[in-house]
Amino acid sequence: MSVFQPAHVAWEARLRDSFDRQGLMETLGASLGHLEPGRVEILLSFREGLSQQHGFFHAGATSTIADSAGGYAAFSLFPEDASVLTVEFKINLIAPAKGERLRAVGQVIKPGRTLTLCDVETYVSDAGREKLCAKMQQTLMRLDGRPDMPAAG
């Protein structure tokens, strides 16, 4: 990394690079939204291939983007040589995820040297109106000395 590159560019570049290597995000069709240190948004548009048996977003689609949003919120605060691992999460599905788009917002509640706690809220948009459809509480682990990025080829 160039010494002229500001620090915020550094975390954002690492985060975008890491996200691009998550094959599941591409399979689902998820994309990054607004990014800040400690706060990451992930967006997912509805299609048949993301549904449960009644035609809404599957709880697994919701929890997948929520897990990544919280994981990257934690990752955005990590030092350059560290990677992130989900230890566990708990998610309440509080309204049917019926609509055209999901938006998961991961927010760091308590950063830590080893463990970080995130809160992730997921909203569904239906006919232009957004409502909270899921809430996750998630524990992440920081692995030092294991940079997330692959070495340059």
Added chain:
Amino acid sequence: MSVFQPAHVAWEARLRDSFDRQGLMETLGASLGHLEPGRVEILLSFREGLSQQHGFFHAGATSTIADSAGGYAAFSLFPEDASVLTVEFKINLIAPAKGERLRAVGQVIKPGRTLTLCDVETYVSDAGREKLCAKMQQTLMRLDGRPDMPAAG
């Protein structure tokens, strides 16, 4: 459904039909394994499109098949006119999901008229050896009077 069809065929047919309508299971490439009343297995073979940034199964893939395995374990004990909804779940990712196949086993711990509790263990096979990689505790809701199957066309 024929009146001559035994009851156990009934739950299994309803379950397979419902699973086939989960678009996300097809998108991921998941399939049903061994089925018993109160116990459902779901299998998922690895491919790049299911990965997180380090090339293992994404926690979202694990939690998605675990959620469906627990949901269908509960559903297998429901009356014919009821459908199932995930209220919430909590999952611990206890070993890297590195390997060629995941196997999620959903097991009903406590069936209930309104709420059912399931335990879901997910195993990863690596070079032919299976190990526990995730454990989920999940609360499901039974919705009576709302059959899961679409009315015949």
Added chain:
Amino acid sequence: MSVFQPAHVAWEARLRDSFDRQGLMETLGASLGHLEPGRVEILLSFREGLSQQHGFFHAGATSTIADSAGGYAAFSLFPEDASVLTVEFKINLIAPAKGERLRAVGQVIKPGRTLTLCDVETYVSDAGREKLCAKMQQTLMRLDGRPDMPAAG
């Protein structure tokens, strides 16, 4: 209850009466703090009899007052003839509960006819400074037709 008594007095009276019947709150020495519809505070001062092995508040003390704070936050929004039951909760203990007082703040995130979701934050005061020491996500059930108050004698 008098027809002249405003509704907000009604929920508060029912809540205080119910709290007074929780033997464990008295055993621990917990008391109600600020009350609003959908938001309930519970306070607990430290003493040796609430400790874990290192002399801090035991996680069980923290989770007990957090559980009651969330439960009563939900209860405060219920109709008069309903009582409340904890379905499940998940709590992260994010800092040592070392200090002279705990303050649990239960907040309804999503009220529902059957299930209500609460978020409960618990703070510890040490030498006059408060910090977040635990965060809970909790599911409550409303039981209609079962008033919480005992019939008058």
Added chain:
Amino acid sequence: MSVFQPAHVAWEARLRDSFDRQGLMETLGASLGHLEPGRVEILLSFREGLSQQHGFFHAGATSTIADSAGGYAAFSLFPEDASVLTVEFKINLIAPAKGERLRAVGQVIKPGRTLTLCDVETYVSDAGREKLCAKMQQTLMRLDGRPDMPAAG
């Protein structure tokens, strides 16, 4: 500790000593039951001072002994110079804790150098019959180089 003392006595002595320093266990009246490496039982007899508003065991009493049972199950496998910390737990209260005694059984599912996962089942005895009333999934942390026992006086 004597060099002649067998290892299994060592963990059990450390565990009993640590339990005796948990003031909250004494306040509640909880006691240790059967102990094995990786599996710890805690017992609690009913009295008015442990109740919720309907006269059953308070969910906080259940979660407190379950938390200690899981914590000590993990601790029983730790090296001598390590202590244990609860990172988080999730508990489902699946039947009313109505009866004369609770029995929490903590069981290590996956021991680890940093994090350990436990499953804790709690049973209530009513008129001599035991039933499962709560199930917990709990994450513990091992703190090396911080012996749990106070230095001899």
